[in-house]
Amino acid sequence: MTNDYNLTVDKAGIRLDKYIADQIEDLSRTRVGELIKDGEITVNNKKEKASYKVILNDEVKVHVPALKPLSLEPENIPLDIIYEDDDVIVVNKPQGMVVHPSAGHPDHTLVNALLYHTKDLASSPEGFRPGIVHRIDKDTSGLLMIAKTPTARESLEYQLANKINKRLYLAIVHGNFGEEAGKIDAPIGRNPLDRKKMAVVENGKHAVTHFKVLEQYQGFSLIQCQLETGRTHQIRVHLSYIGHPVAGDPLYGLKNTLKGNGQFLHAQVLGFNQPTTNDWLEFSTPVPTIFHDTLETLRKRM
Known part of the structure; x- marks a missing residue:
């Protein structure tokens, strides 16, 4: 309509x-x-x-105009599959790709690509998220675990809820740190002034992010973040909250920032127990080219 x-x-x-x-x-x-x-x-x-x-x-x-109706259509979109067995797929999502269809992004998503790759994806209560147990933002790159069976979905969701899995991110952020590591423990909820944004709010959900400073440059730093919880936009909101917004972040960052294709945030390491064997699986993937080249430029300015 x-x-x-x-x-x-x-x-x-x-x-x-x-x-x-x-x-x-x-x-x-x-x-x-x-x-x-x-x-x-x-x-x-x-x-x-x-x-x-x-x-x-x-x-x-x-x-x-009327929004294009959502439909789960397989699309022949290349996938960077890091690992696959009968239960799970680990995929390296490129920056710029939406994870699953929504009103604003009805197609060309990771789910559309996965449906072309395999018919074995665990169904989801929401309907438009087959196989998806966790998400990363459109302009965040990196590793995601995909459930192929209902049993795998149950296992992976349990691991997420009970903090069993491992998720490490790399981020280029504004500013320099006086400490080598830190913990951000601040509740996150909907921003009362802007419904499209999240924020640290008193009545928000419990959220904890650990960070470690890896390198420091002129005006910027490279840090590693480990998620203890998984709230929407958690790393981006927490880092902005402590005065070190992610470089290139159009929603929570600074206007005068590094040029790129969105926030310089990459899901680098993903670890979890294989749902059937319970063996520990851990994967790592390098940052995208634009992330790598930006780091090299920052190092040369030192």
Whole structure:
């Protein structure tokens, strides 16, 4: 179902994307930005950028096309499979790939690629997450474990819930540290001022991130993070909270940051007990080329 809105600006000086998101409850600022890029929004019958400052009596027209219905279609998308047996798949997800279909990303996801690769994926209660037991953000690269059977899903989810598995991340962050390691223990919940973001909030869910400083450069540091819990955007929120946001992070980071394709965050190490044999399996994968090259540039500036 499509929707059309005609707005007459009664308060000037506000960014176009913010103005529309404030006026139309069902549209997030992110969604408004997508509509602007797609040419679905005009101001006085002209296309304007999201940063355009509205003027009194501007006529803003918003066309919201119907979202493409979700369907789990296999897609022939290359996969970097690190390991596979009858129970699990370990895949190295590239930066820029969404893990599973959603309203904003109906296809071209990791799940679509997995469905082309195999018919053996454990079903999920949500329907659109077959095989998925944990996620990493679209612009975070690295290792994910995929369940091929219901028994494997139960085992892997148990290991996640009981902190049995191992998850180590590498991150390039802003600033330098006076300590070699630390622990961030701060509850995370929905940001009360921006529903698209998470934040450290008093009534949030328990969240713990351990970090170790590996290298320090001029204005930046390379750190290793170990997740004790797995909240949405946990590492990004926690590091921003302590004043060391992940470089390149468009949501929680700084405007003046390293150039890349999003946050410099990589799920480097993944370890878990094989669901059938209970043998410990551990895998590691190198950082993407842009991450590696950025580190080399930072080292040369020392």
